[in-house]
Amino acid sequence: MSDNASPRLALPWFVRPEARAWRCEPAPAKARAFHSSLPDYARTPLTEVPSLAAELGVGRVFVKDESCRLGLPAFKALGASWAIHRVLAERAADGAGEDPVTLVTATDGNHGRAVARMARRLGQDAHVFVPQGVHPRAVAAIVAEQAKVTEVAGPYDEAVRLAAEEATAPGTVLVQDTAWPGYERIPGWIVEGYSTLCAEVDEQLTAEGVPAGPDLVSIPVGVGSLAQAVVTHYRSRPGGRAPALLSVEPEAAPCVLESLIAGEPVSVTTRPTIMAGLNCGAPSGIAWPRLRGGLDAAVAVADHDSARAAGDLAAAGVPSGPCGAAALAGLRAVLSGAGAGVRRTALGLGPDSVVVLLSTEGTAANPHSGPGHAPNG
Numbered sequence: 001m002s003d004n005a006s007p008r009l010a011l012p013w014f015v016r017p018e019a020r021a022w023r024c025e026p027a028p029a030k031a032r033a034f035h036s037s038l039p040d041y042a043r044t045p046l047t048e049v050p051s052l053a054a055e056l057g058v059g060r061v062f063v064k065d066e067s068c069r070l071g072l073p074a075f076k077a078l079g080a081s082w083a084i085h086r087v088l089a090e091r092a093a094d095g096a097g098e099d100p101v102t103l104v105t106a107t108d109g110n111h112g113r114a115v116a117r118m119a120r121r122l123g124q125d126a127h128v129f130v131p132q133g134v135h136p137r138a139v140a141a142i143v144a145e146q147a148k149v150t151e152v153a154g155p156y157d158e159a160v161r162l163a164a165e166e167a168t169a170p171g172t173v174l175v176q177d178t179a180w181p182g183y184e185r186i187p188g189w190i191v192e193g194y195s196t197l198c199a200e201v202d203e204q205l206t207a208e209g210v211p212a213g214p215d216l217v218s219i220p221v222g223v224g225s226l227a228q229a230v231v232t233h234y235r236s237r238p239g240g241r242a243p244a245l246l247s248v249e250p251e252a253a254p255c256v257l258e259s260l261i262a263g264e265p266v267s268v269t270t271r272p273t274i275m276a277g278l279n280c281g282a283p284s285g286i287a288w289p290r291l292r293g294g295l296d297a298a299v300a301v302a303d304h305d306s307a308r309a310a311g312d313l314a315a316a317g318v319p320s321g322p323c324g325a326a327a328l329a330g331l332r333a334v335l336s337g338a339g340a341g342v343r344r345t346a347l348g349l350g351p352d353s354v355v356v357l358l359s360t361e362g363t364a365a366n367p368h369s370g371p372g373h374a375p376n377g
């Protein structure tokens with residue numbers, strides 16, 4: 001455990017409140033203008049849920065609802081669209097010719113579907129590697145985008161390895177939402193694309209009378225690229241509050257939590273989880289320095305907690321899949337049970353605090369129906 005880590009209390013948890021004082025360079029601002037120029041772009045809702053504020057003992061709770069983003073049921077299209085735009089613009093500038101390129105990727109579901117959608121729209125081809133545990137209907141949604149799909153009899157990291165191998169062939173480009181040494185530029189563009197979500201939250205909170213921004217943002221985390229975008233946004237702002245940033249992962253795949261505890265990036269052996277999009281065994285290489293510096297806290301949650309959170313969000317009018325609902329499940333876990341008072345204090349939360357939960361997918365993204373569901377092998 002690192003010097004700064006809290007001892008484990010009643011749940012798998014890490015805290016480092018010094019993160020609020022950490023600062024980094026901002027992301028380039030171009031992605032927002034690009035997204036705004038897309039014909040089906042619209043800001044996703046930021047829905048206030050007073051009943052959750054009462055339950056969690058804070059002032060206001062807002063849920064960023066990514067159930068319909070650029071026509072798809074998860075936030076991922078923000079990253080895929082911007083990165084593919086950059087890839088194709090670069091190829092055109094290099095005089096790569098008119099032949100379509102094959103965009104190759106691995107996915108737990110949402111990113112691959114977004115890559116396939118963008119490829120189809122732009123007259124390119126897509127080849128998507130899918131690990132075991134992704135629901136057959138999520139696979140069918142990628143096939144429906146006319147992508148070639150290769151199902152891999154192994155976990156996410158194995159699918160990434162095979163996609164990277166495939167993308168060494170001529171006429172292919174790997175569009176992966178995780179980075180490793182030597183493969184960083186395209187994942188960096190994907191992270192830039194996610195910054196649009198944070199910019200929207202700023203505008204929407206201002207319209208809600210909260211111009212200083214939130215006191216806490218809860219983020220569902222797989223490889224940590226979305227969390228990298230969120231850290232970059234809030235830790236590079238010249239003004240406004242520095243909110244506490246909470247990473248939430250499944251107990252079945254807590255690679256960022258374990259890395260923060262170890263003080264260095266580590267790989268974990270993953271197990272099946274209904275939070276399919278978060279089922280990743282290692283943090284992204286370019287995300288790690290930002291997560292280590294700028295995340296305040298990390299927690300891991302069980303499938304039944306995320307399923308319950310999804311039910312409660314649905315009752316509040318937010319259609320949230322298991323990954324999206326993890327944001328609520330994680331904050332609930334932190335603010336309840338043994339040691340809750342210490343954790344609330346560490347996060348700087350009080351009765352007037354403003355919380356934003358990033359509900360990163362809708363129910364249509366990930367058809368796992370509940371903790372009893374056995375993922376396909």
Ligand SMILES: Cc1ncc(COP(=O)(O)O)c(C=O)c1O
Pocket residue numbers: 074075076108110111177220221222223224225226227277278280323324360361365
């Ligand atoms: C719905 C959903 N939420 C959150 C995440 C986590 O994003 P990241 O892998 O960038 O941490 C994913 C990743 O696939 C996802 O599909």
